[in-house]
Amino acid sequence: MAHVQLLYSLQQLDDEIRRNAARLDEIHHLLADDETVRKAKIRALKGKALVERVEKELSSIEAEVKAQQIKWEQNQSTLYGGKVQNPKELQDLQREAEAVQRRIAQLEEKQLQAMGTLEKAKRNYKKLLHTYHQAQAQQSENQAALQGERQQLAARQADLKVQREEKVRHLPEDERRLYEDLKDTRQGVAVASVNNGACSACGATLSTRLMQDARSPNRLARCTNCQRILYDPS
Numbered sequence: 001m002a003h004v005q006l007l008y009s010l011q012q013l014d015d016e017i018r019r020n021a022a023r024l025d026e027i028h029h030l031l032a033d034d035e036t037v038r039k040a041k042i043r044a045l046k047g048k049a050l051v052e053r054v055e056k057e058l059s060s061i062e063a064e065v066k067a068q069q070i071k072w073e074q075n076q077s078t079l080y081g082g083k084v085q086n087p088k089e090l091q092d093l094q095r096e097a098e099a100v101q102r103r104i105a106q107l108e109e110k111q112l113q114a115m116g117t118l119e120k121a122k123r124n125y126k127k128l129l130h131t132y133h134q135a136q137a138q139q140s141e142n143q144a145a146l147q148g149e150r151q152q153l154a155a156r157q158a159d160l161k162v163q164r165e166e167k168v169r170h171l172p173e174d175e176r177r178l179y180e181d182l183k184d185t186r187q188g189v190a191v192a193s194v195n196n197g198a199c200s201a202c203g204a205t206l207s208t209r210l211m212q213d214a215r216s217p218n219r220l221a222r223c224t225n226c227q228r229i230l231y232d233p234s
């Protein structure tokens, strides 16, 4: 009396154990993966650095405007203070006044541009920060779901392993060894079902005799091509 049905159900258990293990492995990697959040954070930090740079540039322009205005006031009080009478000197002061005015106009234009740039940079930073916070929230949500799934799978795996031990206990030693050997050497698949007259694992067409054997409870039929144990579930 062979235990082909028991072997087949053991194979189904092992298939599920393997799928669960692969998913647990995937979950392990997904939980460790913070790439999206990390990239969003870097972008937000760059956005912040740009805002700070433009702010600094703007305040240096403002400081220069202030300095030029002081210069202008000094020039005007000297020019109209009455102390300077020499026409040449007065002419120089007049020229200086014009130059200072031009410089102030230039600076004010630069200031306006920098203010526009700053406003844009601030808007951009706000957007990047929002994206970063969203990525963080999404990640905690994902992680909570993954942790829940992991917990369920781990419990299921423990349960499957108990079931497996139970099944293995009912197998004769030679069949158990054959099963384990085939599983180890054939990508985890020791028992193949018969599917439309062919081996479901390797696809080889089976002889009528072999298909009859696969239905018999008295002996283990083996695929002549891949050597796996054949089971006909129909």
Ligand SMILES: [Zn+2]
Residues within 6 Å of the ligand: 192, 199, 200, 201, 202, 203, 204, 223, 224, 225, 226, 227, 228
């Ligand atoms: Zn086969």
